[in-house]
Amino acid sequence: AQTVTQSQPEMSVQEAETVTLSCTYDTSESDYYLFWYKQPPSRQMILVIRQEAYKQQNATENRFSVNFQKAAKSFSLKISDSQLGDAAMYFCAYQGNQFYFGTGTSLTVIP
Amino acid sequence: DSGVTQTPKHLITATGQRVTLRCSPRSGDLSVYWYQQSLDQGLQFLIQYYNGEERAKGNILERFSAQQFPDLHSELNLSSLELGDSALYFCASSQGSLQETQYFGPGTRLLVL
Numbered sequence: 239a240q241t242v243t244q245s246q247p248e249m250s251v252q253e254a255e256t257v258t259l260s261c262t263y264d265t266s267e268s269d270y271y272l273f274w275y276k277q278p279p280s281r282q283m284i285l286v287i288r289q290e291a292y293k294q295q296n297a298t299e300n301r302f303s304v305n306f307q308k309a310a311k312s313f314s315l316k317i318s319d320s321q322l323g324d325a326a327m328y329f330c331a332y333q334g335n336q337f338y339f340g341t342g343t344s345l346t347v348i349p
Numbered sequence: 350d351s352g353v354t355q356t357p358k359h360l361i362t363a364t365g366q367r368v369t370l371r372c373s374p375r376s377g378d379l380s381v382y383w384y385q386q387s388l389d390q391g392l393q394f395l396i397q398y399y400n401g402e403e404r405a406k407g408n409i410l411e412r413f414s415a416q417q418f419p420d421l422h423s424e425l426n427l428s429s430l431e432l433g434d435s436a437l438y439f440c441a442s443s444q445g446s447l448q449e450t451q452y453f454g455p456g457t458r459l460l461v462l
Binding site for chain 2: 271273275281282283284285288329331333335336337338339340341342
């Protein structure tokens with residue numbers, strides 16, 4: 239069965255610094271997508287970045303980038319130049335024939 | 350604003366009751382997904398509909414049911430409610446049915462007393 243694991247329940251970063259959030263997954267499917275979603279205190283789920291498994295190139299969206307290691311089934315999120323508005327719960331998600339979310343990492347940004 | 354709307358925003362009810370949550374997808378999206386997020390928990394996928402047909406099923410209880418109507422809006426029906434059903438229920442939509450980015454609505458916060 240597919241699972242998504244986020245081993246860091248909480249992380250903190252100084253403003254303007256870089257932080258990496260970890261995610262691993264388990265699957266027997268060859269074709270799937272991976273996502274990072276952000277959930278601020280408003281509880282709205284906001285898409286941060288997505289990665290197609292068939293693409294070797296790591297996805298990048300402005301200050302957000304991923305390190306996708308397909309063989310290792312690892313999908314980490316790097317946030318550069320952290321801003322106060324980045325403080326939120328971050329969820330890693332797997333989308334193949336089913337949909338699985340990790341338990342989340344709560345990110346605190348320290349001014 | 351994702352373009353996905355959910356009503357109501359908040360719902361308070363009693364154990365044993367039945368409620369209906371409504372979702373309107375983004376314009377042009379054919380798929381609707383339902384998720385449950387309990388307090389301090391990740392999201393649990395419940396069910397997906399694509400163009401009116403059930404496409405995928407997750408951890409949805411037998412007391413829960415859903416449907417997607419011809420105008421593509423969807424309803425999630427929760428019956429014989431228990432205290433543990435208190436949660437934030439999200440609807441998401443996507444254009445197609447396979448491995449596409451889902452856009453989430455603001456959620457319906459259900460409190461069962």
